[in-house]
Amino acid sequence: MAETGLTAELFQHGPIPLDVNLACRPGELLGLVGPSGAGKSTVLRAVAGLYQPRRGTVSCNGQSWLDSGADLDLPPHRRPVGLVFQNYALFPHLSALGNVSAALSHLPRRERAAKAGEWLARVHLAGLEGRYPRQLSGGQQQRVAVARALARDPQVLLLDEPFSAVDQVTRRKLYRELAELRHSLAMPIVLVTHDLDEAALLADRLVVLYRGATLQSGAPDEVAQRPATALVARLMDQPNLFTGQVVEHDPAQRITRLLWLGRSLDARLQAHFRPGSRVSWMIPAHQVLLHRRDQLSRGERENPLSGRIAELLTLGSEALLSLEIDRRLKLHLSLRLPVHVVRRNNLAVGDEIGVSLLAQGIHLMPYEEPRRAREHSLEG
Amino acid sequence: MEWSALDLSVRLGLATALLLLPFGILAGRWLAYGRFAGKSLCEAAFALPLVLPPTVLGYYLLVHFGSAAPLGRWFENWFGHPLAFSFEGLLLASLIVNLPFAVQPMQRAFEAIPREVREAAACCGMAPARVLAHIELPLAWPGIVSGLVMTFAHTLGEFGVVLMVGGAIPGRTRTLSIAIYDRVQSFDAEAAAVMAQTLLAFSAIAIGLTYWLGNRVTRRHG
Numbered sequence: 131m132a133e134t135g136l137t138a139e140l141f142q143h144g145p146i147p148l149d150v151n152l153a154c155r156p157g158e159l160l161g162l163v164g165p166s167g168a169g170k171s172t173v174l175r176a177v178a179g180l181y182q183p184r185r186g187t188v189s190c191n192g193q194s195w196l197d198s199g200a201d202l203d204l205p206p207h208r209r210p211v212g213l214v215f216q217n218y219a220l221f222p223h224l225s226a227l228g229n230v231s232a233a234l235s236h237l238p239r240r241e242r243a244a245k246a247g248e249w250l251a252r253v254h255l256a257g258l259e260g261r262y263p264r265q266l267s268g269g270q271q272q273r274v275a276v277a278r279a280l281a282r283d284p285q286v287l288l289l290d291e292p293f294s295a296v297d298q299v300t301r302r303k304l305y306r307e308l309a310e311l312r313h314s315l316a317m318p319i320v321l322v323t324h325d326l327d328e329a330a331l332l333a334d335r336l337v338v339l340y341r342g343a344t345l346q347s348g349a350p351d352e353v354a355q356r357p358a359t360a361l362v363a364r365l366m367d368q369p370n371l372f373t374g375q376v377v378e379h380d381p382a383q384r385i386t387r388l389l390w391l392g393r394s395l396d397a398r399l400q401a402h403f404r405p406g407s408r409v410s411w412m413i414p415a416h417q418v419l420l421h422r423r424d425q426l427s428r429g430e431r432e433n434p435l436s437g438r439i440a441e442l443l444t445l446g447s448e449a450l451l452s453l454e455i456d457r458r459l460k461l462h463l464s465l466r467l468p469v470h471v472v473r474r475n476n477l478a479v480g481d482e483i484g485v486s487l488l489a490q491g492i493h494l495m496p497y498e499e500p501r502r503a504r505e506h507s508l509e510g
Numbered sequence: 511m512e513w514s515a516l517d518l519s520v521r522l523g524l525a526t527a528l529l530l531l532p533f534g535i536l537a538g539r540w541l542a543y544g545r546f547a548g549k550s551l552c553e554a555a556f557a558l559p560l561v562l563p564p565t566v567l568g569y570y571l572l573v574h575f576g577s578a579a580p581l582g583r584w585f586e587n588w589f590g591h592p593l594a595f596s597f598e599g600l601l602l603a604s605l606i607v608n609l610p611f612a613v614q615p616m617q618r619a620f621e622a623i624p625r626e627v628r629e630a631a632a633c634c635g636m637a638p639a640r641v642l643a644h645i646e647l648p649l650a651w652p653g654i655v656s657g658l659v660m661t662f663a664h665t666l667g668e669f670g671v672v673l674m675v676g677g678a679i680p681g682r683t684r685t686l687s688i689a690i691y692d693r694v695q696s697f698d699a700e701a702a703a704v705m706a707q708t709l710l711a712f713s714a715i716a717i718g719l720t721y722w723l724g725n726r727v728t729r730r731h732g
Binding site for chain 1: 637
């Protein structure tokens with residue numbers, strides 16, 4: 131367990147079930163993700179002392195804030211945390227400067243205004259010190275909330291869905307500002323979000339929370355592409371989740387062979403799954419390659435598959451395709467392609483196309499009953 | 511105009527309002543934020559004087575003010591005169607009658623402060639007393655003042671309970687509203703009119719102020 135940084139272990143059966151274990155190093159941005167009601171905010175509130183779990187420990191930089199075994203539970207005002215609330219919770223009767231000054235009671239009174247002004251300048255709000263919260267835009271309110279949270283000189287910064295209440299343009303701007311700001315902060319930062327793209331963009335490490343329990347933690351790519359269980363894959367919104375059977379391992383070629391829909395699939399070697407056992411498996415949408423109609427490419431040797439385009443959605447410069455690969459089982463495969471590739475190949479709904487599933491991208495997980503029709507398959 | 515009656519009414523109103531100020535803040539805040547079994551029962555008890563007939567309340571107060579009751583005996587031993595038909599008795603009755611007028615607006619004012627705002631104050635490192643002084647009271651003050659104004663205005667107009675426990679002893683327990691009643695009974699319409707107009711003005715200003723403050727709160731939080 132880390133000596134420096136934040137560690138929290140929280141446990142209770144109810145009223146909100148919790149089984150949480152997380153650690154965040156100084157300078158690290160930990161993303162707490164999970165569906166609504168997973169207990170993300172509760173974890174944050176427990177770290178801040180605003181929620182009392184039945185059992186648990188919270189400590190930061192060697193200092194214990196909560197230790198239910200030792201009957202220690204510091205009240206929120208004695209825990210050096212900076213917390214940015216989802217709706218910012220600014221003090222409506224105080225100006226921007228007053229809001230930030232309110233967190234500076236550790237300084238002599240005459241130094242507070244100057245220090246608060248410095249913080250507002252750091253979040254690009256110089257000149258707006260005298261404005262009241264109701265006179266500020268959503269993005270400006272969020273910046274005041276960040277300045278107020280940091281002004282206390284906290285040992286940990288907690289962000290509770292801080293981007294959910296602003297429009298998308300402002301959100302992108304605030305992402306950049308947070309990414310910039312955090313490099314100058316040497317404290318653990320915990321960000322709660324239900325937006326997986328946001329988490330992947332900002333966080334160094336993700337913790338996946340479901341019904342109050344931590345399921346997996348790791349780098350965003352690792353959690354997204356190598357989830358520990360089919361449930362994590364589902365929570366990470368992985369569309370290509372299927373079930374199959376392990377046939378054999380081929381260590382020489384670094385390949386594990388799978389049986390899926392009566393065909394053989396080559397996957398990255400994952401020797402800890404016993405041959406003959408049923409498994410869940412997934413492949414990220416970007417590991418599915420389109421075959422070019424005019425010329426063969428390298429990917430065609432790997433797990434070739436054909437299907438009919440059932441859906442084609444364009445999102446900005448990227449297109450999301452849903453390929454029907456088994457009509458009877460209603461099995462679909464998702465892939466992402468740049469829009470120019472879709473245009474160059476004249477792809478349209480109803481077209482029959484060929485794709486390859488890159489063996490490196492195929493990830494096996496312990497077997498879990500398929501939840502949706504399209505995850506279903508017959509293993510032979 | 512009976513100046514002694516006006517003087518007594520104003521003194522009674524001010525004393526009631528000032529004594530209920532700290533009590534109303536504590537009780538209102540406790541009812542707004544506290545989570546405990548029997549909270550509804552407590553709220554109902556504070557609201558009871560609103561619906562209780564003044565004569566019923568007056569009757570029970572008189573029973574307890576008498577020297578046969580522990581309270582009445584204790585008071586007489588300490589202060590040397592009976593609680594009934596005295597200013598102190600009147601004040602005690604007035605405090606009880608006005609509980610809902612002071613506590614309810616203050617409770618609503620504290621309830622109107624979002625929980626996150628109070629939590630944010632704690633996360634800024636403020637101890638509970640500082641949160642009360644710097645965040646809660648500045649946000650709740652229109653409700654607190656409105657509770658005080660309502661209490662003061664209501665005390666000026668209280669008739670039933672005051673008559674029951676105070677009688678109408680000039681200079682001691684004869685308030686303005688009782689004086690009006692007495693003058694009407696003795697066909698002195700002119701004097702009654704002057705005093706009625708005085709009370710009308712007080713009431714109009716009080717209720718106007720209350721609504722104005724209410725709107726200020728809406729504007730501020732809205």
